[in-house]
Amino acid sequence: MDTTLRDFIGTEVKTYYRESPWERLKVPFKQAISPIIASQLPRCRSSSSGGRRPNRSNVWRFWDSLTLTVFDIPSEWIEENGNKLYNLWKPLHKHGNISFMKFIEPPNNNLTTTAIVRFFPPPRDPFWQPFNKIRVNGVDLNVRIDPYTQNSLTKQSSFTTVGNQYNKIVQLPLSSLTIGQSYHEKMVPLFGHECGTPLHDISLSVDFNNRRFMISFRIIAGEITDDYRLDINFRSVVDDIGIDVEKDSITLSFRYRLPPVLFRKELLESETKLRKVWSSSNLWRRQVDILPSSNRAVPNSPLQLLNSNNVPLGRSNMVMFSYDIRNSRSEEANAFFIEELEKYNLKSRMYRVSTYRIDGYSLRCELLYRNTDLSHTVLYLLETCLSQQLLSEVDLPVLLDNLNQLQEKRATVFLKNILASQKPLHNPTREIFTQQMAFFDLINTSSIRIRKLFVTPTTIRIVEDSIEAGNRVIRHYRQFADRFMRVQVADEFTKRKVYADNSNCEAVFARVLQLLDQGVKVGNRIYEFLAFGNSQLREHGAFFFASGPDLNVEDIRKWMGDFSEINSVSKYAARMGQCFSTTKDIDRFSVNIAPRNDIYKNNNCFTDGIGMASLSVLRRLSFEIDDNELFPSAFQFRMGGYKGVLSLAPPTKLEYHQGDLVFPRPSQDKFKSPHAVLEVIKVSRFLNARLNMQIITLLEGLGVQQDVFLEMAKNQLSELNNAMTNKQKCILMLRDNVDENRSTLVMADLIQSGFLEKNDIFTKNLLNLYYEWVLKSIKEKQKLNVSKGAYLFGVADETGTLKGHCDDAVLSIPEIFVQVTNHHSEAEASSTGRIKTTVILGLCVVARNPSLHPGDIRVCRAIRSDDLMHLKNVVVFPTKGDRSVPAMCSGGDLDGDEYTVIWDPSLLPKIVNYPPLLETTRKHAAKFLDGKPLIDSVKAFFICYIKNDNLGLISNAWKAWAHDKDNNPDGIYGQTCLKLAALHSQAVDFPKSGIACTMPKELRPKQYPDFMQKQRSRTFKAETAVGRIFQYAAKFQKENEGIRKFDPNMEMVYDDRMKLPKYKLNYLHIAEEVKERYDFDMKALMNRYEIASEYEVYTAFILLNDDMKTSINEYGVREEIMLQFSIIKKAYVNEYFEKCGLSTSCSNQDNKARIDSAVAAAYDVTYKQRLHSLRNGKRLPLISFPYIFVNILCRIAHSAAISN
CATH class of the missing domain: 3.30.70.330 (RRM (RNA recognition motif) domain)
Structure with a gap:
């Protein structure tokens, strides 16, 4: 058993007299109690006073x-x-x-x-x-x-698990501090006492409320004195805290995953003149480096990973500090401090860390950028390994010397193996570079690999290449694909955006400016700012490009189009970003363009973002995307300067179907471009409607009873439990709750084919994962499936059939048309090919995400119209009336927005069509900088957006106020919520409007509802529908804990149906080779998003850890993972069959038998690898490879059933 610090400390912590506050609070007395609270109490024994009580008037001196x-x-x-x-x-x-x-x-x-x-x-x-x-x-x-x-x-008004009340912060004076890098069980000092750096007034503050260590110190350089602070989050700590006890002092050391957050103290007297509330935290400014005050100008050089001119704080992952325990107060505080840390799962053990001093650290760093012999590919991979701390710059002389002696391909394989293993390699020997390495060339398909890195305040982190469908620009310059890079600005935790008060983050913004102006250097290339898309901007990201004599960023921008007529910086940036939308071009499918006019009334555009396409275009599109529902009725597209949605033109108008025609409108024409290839982003399809916290809150405020939502949650959780033990109920549940990725349909097919009955661990884990994901979605996000509802693209009524909204009517109910492919509907159905459809009739709720204003929820009447029967899995909005219905749904349009449509009578609100949020008169958007290149204005806007990105802050404030009946009794109708809804609308439009949005401090919540799980803030029990759903789901989760445990490490049971295919032996070696590459790409994808299992990638049902929940856009990450996995899956399916010499388009029986045999071979290889790893105690390999051929696996299973 490891020895802990408490075994060496015999501190008897002071106890209380019976008249202490503990007696009044009815709290049991403990012998181990906070020394800080003890020192605050006037009637405590004191060793210094011989048991006498100190003077009551001076007791504050002990606080x-x-x-x-x-x-x-x-x-x-x-x-x-x-x-x-x-x-x-x-x-x-x-x-x-x-x-x-x-x-x-x-x-x-x-x-x-x-x-x-x-x-x-x-x-x-x-x-x-x-x-x-x-x-x-x-x-x-x-x-x-x-x-x-x-x-x-x-x-802090809370109690520990043993009943002791404690202070927010425990403070200890330190005698030494060293920051370093873990290296082969030792520490390489990078800054502090072990490096000879004189530090003064060092202290450690442990903030239990915010779960962080705060280490402050002072640096005196001549007449300049600077106070710094390093913050390390508890969650960042790796392994146990090492403790070394000496006679008069204790040394603590631990490793951390993420670099510390660095602050410098600035005494600004002027701030107190502007504030009615002031805290010393206002004095601390985020920093990117430890530099004297006189040397803080923005460097005129590109960012790079290793910089010999600064303190390499971003390269550190270990801290060591010592403190004196000779006085009783420090000794007592130490005992309490260690004991409390263990309650946060920060264990301690006796361990002395030894330092590994090296000479010439700066010179070693410079070696990376002086090397001219290695290719860029090898240097890039080497720097990737360094940035992920899989290799250390300490070993650069050895690494560079040995890599130079290897052929480029072998050096590449060596570094990719290190990335794949994710195991640090320190002090490498020459034999490591020459040993046999099993690795294969990566796939060469139509997919494109794009490089990506994160820029944080103190370092850069290069991640594995992402596999993408590509965009217009990268496809055109495909031969330069490795010179494009996605760059994202993030906090030290690389999935979290930099959120800060503008005044305390200027050094970080200066670093972003350096990035945009000077670029970032990786290997022997400098990547320069190119442009950013709208979704990239929201994540604080952009595309960069490594310019060369053959192509530079200006050449690319000129090719993209003519943006000269745009006079707004934000629109200029957005139009350039339009070219970077992830799209699929339809195999160089060129179409004939026949523009049509927009439909306007009262200055309202009813066709904003929507055009039409002929039947032949939709059929070609259906063939390209392999859609099982014949052809989609609409698709989101890009073509030259056009963007938006094209819907199927009315078949009664034959002139619309004379060839491959598209009919865009002026509202879709954003800039001039010679590019005329049709590109597709997304096609219309049926998705189940889901309520979320915002819509539930609004519907409740509009009159829907709380019990309706609570019963929905209870029924879904009960159905979930029942489905786990009943095959048919499970299949029905999965088919009734189709997700964006169609994962539930895949699971239903596997279960229908008997894989669950065969104890297939992949199917079992998919189902168990789904169980956990649904339960977490209901509990944490209050997401409820609506069986009588759909989530659909919005399109326009080109026939003029539907009645629109009328401002003068007492109760205006506009009409819509909805026809969906719902297999389980009992309503009237008509057949349109292979798939049955249902036309929805009656009153419907229509909403668009996000919705925060009571007027965002609209009630419409769904009708049947023979003129619109050609449209399915879309919601058709009227082109008549006084106002556009989509625009009333939280400012929506028809250029790709999707709408929730619900025809469940129990969810119809009593307050119908509350007046919508009207668009207020807008200020003039930011203009271009005078006398500067246009791209400089785009860079300035990028920084402005990061500084003023308050969307999440406003959304969370609205959630809190809408449920706080004490401080906001009017709920969603209260002035606070209405103001926040208006601010939210402005913040959503910020990327396009360029108008920054700031949230006044008086709108910040005073307390938070329990369902937001703000553990460090004042909370209250929400008595609203959302609160009751959260409370019930939490209780349900506790009662059913462990019943359906998702376990990726289950033992694999062989499915004997895979023995049947007769040509299997012919393909085993190919399966092994292709699976090796597939596994590498899957692991890279998992590492990039810190996903724990391949099942989460396969389904996009991601179980986020606590850090990720609060730091990323879950919906955006799920979309990215769905896209990237679909590309990986398609690429490896095609490659495998190609290597096997098989064609999926050939339908003869012998070819089918050979395809079945090839898939069975993939299953056999996976099973044998898994079995071998289990028997030898090795790390378990991935097993999802054969399941990318899920349709063929199911065919093999059905064939076996017929044979039996």
Whole structure:
């Protein structure tokens, strides 16, 4: 058993008298209690006083902080020109460190007000004594130590698992600090005492409330003094905390996954003149490096991973610090500190870390960029391994020397094997470079590999190439594909965007400016800013390109199109980004363009973003995408400067079907471009409707009863449980709840084919994963499937049949047309080819995500129209009326927006068609910078967007206020929620409008509902429908915990039906070879998104960890994974059959038998690999390869059933 620190510390922690607050709180006494709380109490024993109680008037000297209440402050101090808190800060800050100040707003016409001032630690002398008064600006102010205020500001009102109340922060003075890099069980010092760096006033603060270590220190360089702070999140800590106990001191060390967040303290007196509430946290500014104040200009050079001119904080992954335990207070605090850390799963063990000092660290870093012998591919892979800390720059002399002696292909294989293993390699020997390595060339298909890196405040992280369908630009310049790169600005946790107050993050924004102006250097190439798409901008990303004499970024921009007529920076950037939309070109399918006019009324466009296409175009499209539902009725497209959606033209108008014709409209024409190839983004298809937290909140506010939603949640969870034990119910449930990826249909096919009955672990785990994912979706996001509903593209009524919205009508119910492919509907059905469809009739709820305003929910009447029967799996909106229905659905249009349509009568609101949020008069969008190149304005807009990206903040604030009946009794109709809805609409439009959106501080929530799971904030139990769903689902989850456990490590059971195909032996070696490459790409995809299992990639049912939940756009990540896995799947299916010499288009029986044999061979290879790994205790290989041929696996199973 490992020895822990507590085995070496015999500290007897101070205990309380019976008259202590513990007795009043009815809390059991403990021997191990917080030393900080003990020191705050006036009636505690003291070793220094021989058991005598200290003077009550001086007890504050033993506290960690002191909070004073200041009375009789003139009210004019808090007025606009009254200097506000500066009046107090100026005379008081000389007495000690002020950590918090706040004015209490005076009642109307009150001449005086009150303020709270907190010192941390307490001031050196009682400046308010002897009369409890101070004189400021000629005014006598009363001062009092207020116990209530003291406790409310300094204590965390919660209890540990053993019943002890503790302070928010435990503080320890440190005697030494070293930051370094883990290297072969040792630490290479990079900064601090072990490097000879003189650090002063070092201290450790452990913030249990925010779960982080805060290490502060001071650097004195001549006359310049700078205070810095490093923050390390508890979740970032890797393995146990190592402890080395000496006679008078203790040394702690631990590794961390992510570089520390760096701050520097700036004393800005002017800030206190502008604020009514001020905290010392306002003084801390994010930093990207530890540099003297005189040397902080933006470097005139590209960003790079290894920089010999700075402190390599971003390269660190280990910290070591020591503190003295000779005084009883430090000893007691230490015992409490270690014990509390264990409650956060941060275990300690006795371990002495040894340092590994190297000479010439900077020179070693420079070697990477001086090497001219290695190819860019090898250098790029080497830098990728370094950025992921799989290799260390310490070993660069050895690495470069040995890689130079290898052939390029072998050097590439060596580095790719390191990436695939994800195991660090330190101090490599020459034999490692020459040993046999099993690796194959990667696939060469129509898919394109794009490089990607993250730029964080202190480092860059290069990730494995992403496999993409491509876009117009990259397809045109395919021979230069390896010179394109996706670059994303992120926080140290590389999936989280940089969210910060503009004033405290200027150094980070300066680093982003350096990135945009100077580019980023990887290997021997400098990648320069090119452009960004709309979805990229929302994730703070852009495309970069490594210019050369044969092609540069300006050449590419000129080829993209003519943007000269655009006079808005945001629109200019958006139009360039249009060329980077991920699309599939229809095999160089050129069409004839016949423009049509938009339909307008009262300045409202009813065809905004929608055009038409002929039947032959839709048929060609159906052939290209292999759609099982004959052909789609609409598709989202790009073509030259056109964008939006094209729907099937009315078949009654024969002139629309005379060849391959498309009919775009002016609202779709965004810029001039010679590019005339039709590109497809997405096609219309049926998806189940799902309620989410926002729509449930709005529907409840509009009159739908809470019990309706709660019963839906109960029924779905009950159905989920029942389906796990009943095959037919399970198949029915999966087919009734179709997801975007069609994964539920794949699972239903596997179960229908008997794979579950054969104990197939892949099918079992898919089902168990689905169970966990649905349960988490209902509990955490309140997502409820609606059986009588659909999620569909919006299109326009080109026939003019449907009645529109009328402003003058008392109750205007516009008409829509909806025809869906629903296999289980009992309504009237008509046959259109192979798939039965249902025409929806009656009142429907129509909504678009996101919806925050009560007017975003519209009620429409679905009717049957023979003129519109050619359209299916879309919602057809009227082109008549006073106002466009999509525009009333949270500002929607028809250029690709999808709408939730619900025809369940129980979900119809009592308040019908509340007035929508009207678009207010907009300010003029930002213009181009005078006298600067146009692209400089685009770069400035990119930084402006990052600075003002408040969409998530506003959305979360609306969630909190909408359910806070105490502070907002009117719910969604309260002024706070209505203001937030308007701000949210503005924030959504920011990428296109260029108008920044800021959220006033008074709109920030005072408390959060329990379903938001804000563990570190003040919370309340939500008594709304959403709250009740969360509470029921949490109870259900606890009661059913472990019943359906998703376990990727199950033992694989062989399915004897795979023995039947007779040509199987012919393909085993090919299956083994192709699976090796498939596994590599799957692991790369999993590593890129930090996904734990291949099942999550296969289905896109991602179980996010706590870090990921709060830091990424789950829907966006699921879309990316669905796209990338579909490309991987298609590429390897084609490659495998091609290598086997088989054609899927040939239908003769012998060819089918050989295809079945090839898939059975893939299954056999996977089974043998899994069995071998289990027997030898090796890391389990991936098993999803044979399941990319799921249709053929099911065919083999059915053939076996017939044979039997």
